[in-house]
Amino acid sequence: xxxxxxxxxxxxxxxxxxxxxxxxxxxxxxxxxxxxxxxxxxxxxxxxxxxxxxxxxxxxxxxxxxxxxxxxxxxxxxxxxxxxxxxxxxxxxxxxxxxxxxxxxxxxxxxxxxxxxxxxxxxxxxxxxxxxx
Numbered sequence: 001x002x003x004x005x006x007x008x009x010x011x012x013x014x015x016x017x018x019x020x021x022x023x024x025x026x027x028x029x030x031x032x033x034x035x036x037x038x039x040x041x042x043x044x045x046x047x048x049x050x051x052x053x054x055x056x057x058x059x060x061x062x063x064x065x066x067x068x069x070x071x072x073x074x075x076x077x078x079x080x081x082x083x084x085x086x087x088x089x090x091x092x093x094x095x096x097x098x099x100x101x102x103x104x105x106x107x108x109x110x111x112x113x114x115x116x117x118x119x120x121x122x123x124x125x126x127x128x129x130x131x132x133x
Contacts, residue, residue: 006033006034006092007033007034007035007091007092007093008033008034008035008036008037008090008091008092008093009029009032009033009035009036009037009091009092009093009094009095010036010037010039010088010091010093010094010095010114011025011026011029011036011037011038011039011094011095011096011119012038012039012040012041012073012077012094012095012096012101013039013040013041013096013097013098014040014041014043014046015040015041015050015053015057016046016047016048016053017047017048017053018048018052018053018056018057022057023056023057023060025095025097025119026038026057026060026061026068027064027066029095029119030061030064030066030067030068031066033092033093034067035067035068035069036066036067036068036069037068037069037070037071037088037091038057038068038069038070038071039070039071039072039073039077039088040053040054040057040070040071040072040073041073041075041076041077042072042073042074043074043076050072051072054070054072057070058070071088076101077096077098077101077104077105078098078100078101078104079104080104080105082107082108082111082112085105085108085112086112089112091114092114092115093114093115093116093117094114094115094116094117095117095118095119096116096117096118096119097118097119097120099118102116102117102118
């Protein structure tokens with residue numbers, strides 16, 4: 001059984017194209033935290049517009065009872081400044097599946113008082129049980 005963590009998780013990514021791994025990861029974070037802030041990175045050359053990803057996540061989350069917010073950001077989190085990242089506060093944990101992004105974000109952990117963590121979308125595919133309730 002998963003333990004519930006108090007606080008807010010921030011999860012950023014390209015989500016280009018959003019897929020079931022992204023959605024299940026968001027559900028997992030929603031179950032573990034009081035709130036999840038999802039940041040969709042918008043940049044030239046996307047396969048699908050960022051607002052499509054937002055719409056898909058909103059459709060998947062709207063009747064779940066989870067607390068969440070979705071943002072669209074125009075800068076890549078591997079280059080985000082401490083001031084830009086601080087704009088998403090409060091949050092207690094930052095999750096990324098991109099090691100370059102995670103290493104950059106870790107530079108701000110102490111000053112902004114959060115923990116940067118790796119999230120591996122493959123956790124679901126190795127499991128045989130998942131409770132959506």
